[in-house]
Amino acid sequence: MIVAERKPLEDIREMIAGYKKILIVGCGTCVTICWAGGEKEVAVLSSQLRLASKKDGNELEILEATIERQCEKELVEALKDKVQQVEAVLSMGCGAGVQPIAEIFPDMPVYPALNTTFVGMPEGEGVWVETCRACGDCFLDKTGGICPIVRCAKGLLNGPCGGTNNGKCEIDSEKDCAWTLIYRRLEQQGRLDAMRKYYPPRNFQAVIRPGKVETLPA
Amino acid sequence: MAKAFKETLNSGKFVVTSEIGPPKGTNLEKLIHHIDLLKDKVDALNVTDNQSSVMRFPSLGTCLLIKERGGEPILQMTCRDRNRMALEADLLFAYTRGIKNVLCLTGDFITIGDHKEARAVFDLDSLQLLHMVRILQSGKDLGGNELDGAVEFCAGATVTPEANPIEPQLIKFEKKVQAGAEFFQTQAIYDLDNFKKFMKYVRGLDKNIKILAGIVLLASAGMAKYMNENTPGVFVPQVLIDEMATAEKGKRVQKGIEIAGRLIRQIKEEAICDGVHIMAIGREEVVPDILAAGGL
Incomplete structure (x- = not known):
């Protein structure tokens, strides 16, 4: 939403x-x-x-x-x-x-x-959090369903920066470090290999802005 | 002329680097003084890149000054302020001016600095930047186009041995190793028992990985406590905080120098890692004293 x-x-x-x-x-x-x-x-x-x-x-x-x-x-x-x-x-x-x-x-x-x-979801009573950047090139298959593009302040694709602070983000101690969450989720699923891979720079033009999608009903 | 840093790294000697923080403005007097003070005392001088997201005289410009004055610069490059094209162009220029070392960093986030409303770029991350250096070295750019004249850099990266949790940090570290990082400068370390465990892991991974332990000068017990609470990945053991607290006012920095010297000596004597990277954070003046205290 x-x-x-x-x-x-x-x-x-x-x-x-x-x-x-x-x-x-x-x-x-x-x-x-x-x-x-x-x-x-x-x-x-x-x-x-x-x-x-x-x-x-x-x-x-x-x-x-x-x-x-x-x-x-x-x-x-x-x-x-x-x-x-x-x-x-x-x-x-x-x-x-x-x-x-x-x-x-x-x-x-x-x-x-x-x-x-933002595009997001409710986290609790009266609290909404951003969960999607509408980047046009979904990365969630590689990160256990947790988006680093939007949930990591720097949008990093290859793991955490040096700012992980006891599992929180260095710029806001109230926010979880996305890469700590991703690590735990992938570990839980036995999929840590996905995190060991190198991901090249993003295609920032996956959606040429302003975005336009043309499609037919299924 | 200073020896090429790559040669120093491969010489087997205990490597010593330090750091220069450029000024906010065009008065370069103090900066030049710091360069002259340190250039012959260390193997290479890092130059920070808009450190802590505070706009300053550029890292690249300072590296040129170091080069002109006969020192060996390490160009720190963050991904916060420039997209891939700007980073590539800067590297082409740096190479042609004899700057042959680059430290690939992600960079602090914008909001901790002094331009809080600026756009944070992060087109690349530190690992992608490291890969980019290698691609430029192969004679191509990130768009896949041929270069008329390639670059050659000794490229390094950073690691935070006290990160919590450590596992994701180590996965990224291993990716940096695979990307061909030729040296690592660590976040500040104070607890050598913890650091030895980290080094045991590193040596188990690959004996040739060059690690320079980050030595950050403690200026007071308050600073140590502050870092423990606020600086991610930094842990100052209580015994060192207590030791800093015993120093009288006016002698605290001296105590910090003593502690830094002791850490350096132990790292060197026990050959815990390949060298040290000394960060005096605004107190470049006392780096020679730290070196002396460390027996270097």
């Missing part, structure tokens, strides 16, 4: 300063799961913005809508009636949600209320 965090309220207020009527759009998929931009978060941001504007003596009218996926144009088109009533749209989707709205309503200023952080 895509993980995002809401921008600070002050940054959002600065973006929408001057507008009197806006639409806040939530997204019902990834950012709902990571508590950043679902229906509840739309309601919270809405009331925070109203309150703050009132305090400053400004009237701000806010419409709310949450669609299942902002990254699907057909679903975004359903926002048309509401979009026509406002001066600006504040998207609580990830970056891939903001852009379809901006594309479908090219006359409408669209602002991001979130910072999209």
